[in-house]
Amino acid sequence: MSAKPVSLKILAAHLDLTVGTVSRALNGYADISPVTRERVKRAADELGYRANQNARRLSIGNPETVGYLMPRIGSSIAQPFVAQLLQGLGEALSKRSWDLLVVQPNSSKDEMGHIERMVRSGRVGGLVISRPIKNDPRIRLLQDLKCPFVVHGRTATSDDYAWYDVDGEDAFITAVNHLVSLGHSRTAFIGAPLQYQFAQDRLNGYRTAIQANGLTVDDELIQIADFSDDGGEIATNMLLDLPNPPTGIVCLSDTMALGALAAIRSRGLQPGVDVSVIGYDGLKFGIHSNPPLTTMAQPQAHAGRRLGDMLLAIIDGDDPSKHQELQRAQLLRRKTDGPLQTATVQTNVSNREEIQ
Amino acid sequence: MSAKPVSLKILAAHLDLTVGTVSRALNGYADISPVTRERVKRAADELGYRANQNARRLSIGNPETVGYLMPRIGSSIAQPFVAQLLQGLGEALSKRSWDLLVVQPNSSKDEMGHIERMVRSGRVGGLVISRPIKNDPRIRLLQDLKCPFVVHGRTATSDDYAWYDVDGEDAFITAVNHLVSLGHSRTAFIGAPLQYQFAQDRLNGYRTAIQANGLTVDDELIQIADFSDDGGEIATNMLLDLPNPPTGIVCLSDTMALGALAAIRSRGLQPGVDVSVIGYDGLKFGIHSNPPLTTMAQPQAHAGRRLGDMLLAIIDGDDPSKHQELQRAQLLRRKTDGPLQTATVQTNVSNREEIQ
DNA sequence: TTGCTTTCCGAAACCGCTTTCGGTTAGCGT
DNA sequence: ACGCTAACCGAAAGCGGTTTCGGAAAGCAA
Numbered sequence: 086m087s088a089k090p091v092s093l094k095i096l097a098a099h100l101d102l103t104v105g106t107v108s109r110a111l112n113g114y115a116d117i118s119p120v121t122r123e124r125v126k127r128a129a130d131e132l133g134y135r136a137n138q139n140a141r142r143l144s145i146g147n148p149e150t151v152g153y154l155m156p157r158i159g160s161s162i163a164q165p166f167v168a169q170l171l172q173g174l175g176e177a178l179s180k181r182s183w184d185l186l187v188v189q190p191n192s193s194k195d196e197m198g199h200i201e202r203m204v205r206s207g208r209v210g211g212l213v214i215s216r217p218i219k220n221d222p223r224i225r226l227l228q229d230l231k232c233p234f235v236v237h238g239r240t241a242t243s244d245d246y247a248w249y250d251v252d253g254e255d256a257f258i259t260a261v262n263h264l265v266s267l268g269h270s271r272t273a274f275i276g277a278p279l280q281y282q283f284a285q286d287r288l289n290g291y292r293t294a295i296q297a298n299g300l301t302v303d304d305e306l307i308q309i310a311d312f313s314d315d316g317g318e319i320a321t322n323m324l325l326d327l328p329n330p331p332t333g334i335v336c337l338s339d340t341m342a343l344g345a346l347a348a349i350r351s352r353g354l355q356p357g358v359d360v361s362v363i364g365y366d367g368l369k370f371g372i373h374s375n376p377p378l379t380t381m382a383q384p385q386a387h388a389g390r391r392l393g394d395m396l397l398a399i400i401d402g403d404d405p406s407k408h409q410e411l412q413r414a415q416l417l418r419r420k421t422d423g424p425l426q427t428a429t430v431q432t433n434v435s436n437r438e439e440i441q
Numbered sequence: 442m443s444a445k446p447v448s449l450k451i452l453a454a455h456l457d458l459t460v461g462t463v464s465r466a467l468n469g470y471a472d473i474s475p476v477t478r479e480r481v482k483r484a485a486d487e488l489g490y491r492a493n494q495n496a497r498r499l500s501i502g503n504p505e506t507v508g509y510l511m512p513r514i515g516s517s518i519a520q521p522f523v524a525q526l527l528q529g530l531g532e533a534l535s536k537r538s539w540d541l542l543v544v545q546p547n548s549s550k551d552e553m554g555h556i557e558r559m560v561r562s563g564r565v566g567g568l569v570i571s572r573p574i575k576n577d578p579r580i581r582l583l584q585d586l587k588c589p590f591v592v593h594g595r596t597a598t599s600d601d602y603a604w605y606d607v608d609g610e611d612a613f614i615t616a617v618n619h620l621v622s623l624g625h626s627r628t629a630f631i632g633a634p635l636q637y638q639f640a641q642d643r644l645n646g647y648r649t650a651i652q653a654n655g656l657t658v659d660d661e662l663i664q665i666a667d668f669s670d671d672g673g674e675i676a677t678n679m680l681l682d683l684p685n686p687p688t689g690i691v692c693l694s695d696t697m698a699l700g701a702l703a704a705i706r707s708r709g710l711q712p713g714v715d716v717s718v719i720g721y722d723g724l725k726f727g728i729h730s731n732p733p734l735t736t737m738a739q740p741q742a743h744a745g746r747r748l749g750d751m752l753l754a755i756i757d758g759d760d761p762s763k764h765q766e767l768q769r770a771q772l773l774r775r776k777t778d779g780p781l782q783t784a785t786v787q788t789n790v791s792n793r794e795e796i797q
Numbered sequence: 798t799t800g801c802t803t804t805c806c807g808a809a810a811c812c813g814c815t816t817t818c819g820g821t822t823a824g825c826g827t
Numbered sequence: 828a829c830g831c832t833a834a835c836c837g838a839a840a841g842c843g844g845t846t847t848c849g850g851a852a853a854g855c856a857a
Contacts, residue, residue, distance in 0.1 A: 090562075092842095105844095106806055106807070116804075118805060134561075136843080137563045139842085139844090140842070140843035142495045143495040143496050143499055143812050145812085145844085145845065171545065172511070172545045189531035201491075205490075346729065347729065370726050373699040373726075458837090461838075461839085464814065465816080465836090470816090496815090497815075499844085500813080501842085
């Protein structure tokens with residue numbers, strides 16, 4: 086266990102060979118005799134030799150590293166899935182012993198600068214980005230730079246790059262259908278600004294499901310709010326203040342749904358009885374909310390693994406458009422969905438009307 | 442926006458200068474005339490030149506990168522604070538535009554191998570590790586390798602290295618004192634295996650606080666369980682099954698505390714009324730638990746920033762033992778702590794005795 | 798013995814950048 | 828006109844690896 090790292094040169098001197106020979110022996114070239122190959126390898130791990138990666142990567146012209154750009158929004162309740170995603174990514178990369186670089190940009194310009202610097206300076210051989218917005222400038226930049234990348238999420242024009250996404254439209258159709266089957270004819274949607282494609286997708290799902298069930302979409306029931314628990318709470322309050330409030334709410338995310346639950350409870354109403362709520366993300370924490378949150382669940386670690394595998398394949402030369410994967414979310418019933426309570430709702434409505 | 446990165450060589454050719462001159466101009470050497478310096482800089486960002494980092498770092502002999510080893514335990518509810526910690530770390534490093542490498546080890550041996558490889562191969566100039574165990578082999582390894590590092594947490598023998606920690610002993614003294622002041626004379630401790638130093642520290646705090654209040658520590662009231670919400674639930678069930686169950690519980694973490702709440706509720710008891718619970722971590726999520734979780738809070742992003750700053754300072758040559766920082770946790774009262782309910786507790790106890 | 802493959806290793810160029818060391822030119826005083 | 832010091836830049840040697848190329852030694856057939 087020495088302090089100074091042992092270089093190829095001193096390993097070679099130790100073996101009385103040249104650096105070139107030692108390098109080829111270590112890398113399994115055929116023109117090295119088996120006996121010296123073994124001799125070299127043994128000496129290598131006796132001395133604890135590890136090839137300097139900066140030198141190696143410079144020489145082979147491959148950074149053997151990919152970057153992950155952390156999402157910038159939704160920092161109120163820290164993104165709980167980032168850890169799982171990173172774990173999956175790490176797993177995929179470690180199969181080839183590539184490195185994972187994570188970057189936390191502060192602003193949009195900052196983010197663009199980071200990307201440009203990372204790829205131009207040869208620090209990364211590929212990038213994974215999250216939560217694209219419509220016509221995302223990062224995607225254009227990466228395409229211009231001809232840098233391999235995969236997107237966690239997708240945009241409307243997503244035919245010429247690689248992405249992994251959960252079908253938000255399908256998920257919200259499932260969620261709305263579920264509430265309709267429970268008797269809810271007035272279900273609202275709580276979302277975030279539509280610049281984010283996933284917000285748009287899920288709203289689309291909501292809309293088509295409402296119509297497919299023979300109902301009409303009421304714009305009053307569509308609330309766009311801040312992507313946070315507070316946003317969800319405020320939006321829910323506005324919905325419940327309506328003359329004809331909804332009996333069911335589908336939320337863009339579990340985080341927002343938690344805010345919705347808080348708003349409902351604060352009025353003395355009971356989530357899952359008086360008002361049904363369905364979230365999206367499948368956070369484990371939802372088990373412990375009050376009451377446990379029904380949600381559309383998706384496996385985050387799997388997403389990380391797939392994103393890593395896809396990126397590696399693309400770097401190897403695969404056509405990005407061949408790597409587009411759409412996962413379905415599963416309805417995870419816990420306790421915030423329930424059948425329409427006709428009597429209760431009537432009482433509430435009349436109460437509300439008396440108050441106002 | 443070209444595809445192939447522009448190297449120093451072609452930039453030099455473009456300017457009709459040598460690479461050495463261009464390099465010195467870009468790096469602000471004094472022996473370059475102001476006019477050529479400007480000329481070079483302008484051409485550089487016209488062509489979008491970015492120094493190849495592998496080459497640069499090889500040349501200057503500094504990886505300008507630090508590694509973060511993700512914690513391996515507590516994966517049941519994915520570590521929610523990892524994202525915040527990474528954010529803080531990233532902030533500190535970006536001030537010097539260093540890179541952050543994250544590693545997700547699978548086993549303990551795997552972890553040791555990762556460390557050894559990362560430092561020997563010159564990939565990182567420093568490392569931050571979390572949650573040390575007693576006599577942590579990673580610390581010994583890093584010391585042997587003479588690799589700068591900081592520890593998030595500390596061990597008993599923590600005088601010769603750098604660490605940032607929250608005073609778990611103090612926190613649990615505060616928590617127990619708080620419960621005592623509410624009238625609870627039987628408060629239990631739910632912890633994790635004591636190989637983890639933080640588990641030991643917090644237990645110590647519990648013990649000393651119990652004694653300082655003139656109470657006697659009852660070993661029955663000390664439950665060591667799995668570091669997860671399920672572990673907390675199981676442990677709580679065992680505590681409540683005791684002939685003389687506790688009326689207060691302090692939990693090693695918020696995650697375990699959530700399990701405790703579940704166990705309490707499942708018996709028809711009311712957390713914060715029948716049994717008080719105090720967690721540890723201050724997770725934002727706790728606002729939405731049932732009921733909102735009282736906890737010992739600590740700022741995670743700040744921890745990341747401090748860890749980053751400390752590591753950088755040590756790499757610069759600072760004495761590691763000069764960088765030891767102990768933060769205090771703050772009692773964050775929400776709804777799971779309350780005064781002792783004498784009548785209720787009696788009823789419960791007798792009920793329980795009837796059942797058994 | 799000669800000639801011709803193989804087998805195995807040494808020599809050297811290169812990856813892209815940093816940095817030291819000299820040498821050329823310009824500017825100044827005298 | 829001469830010498831001398833600054834100011835500026837070119838040349839070249841690394842950093843620690845990889846990879847191509849060529850040549851020496853060894854093996855075999857004739």
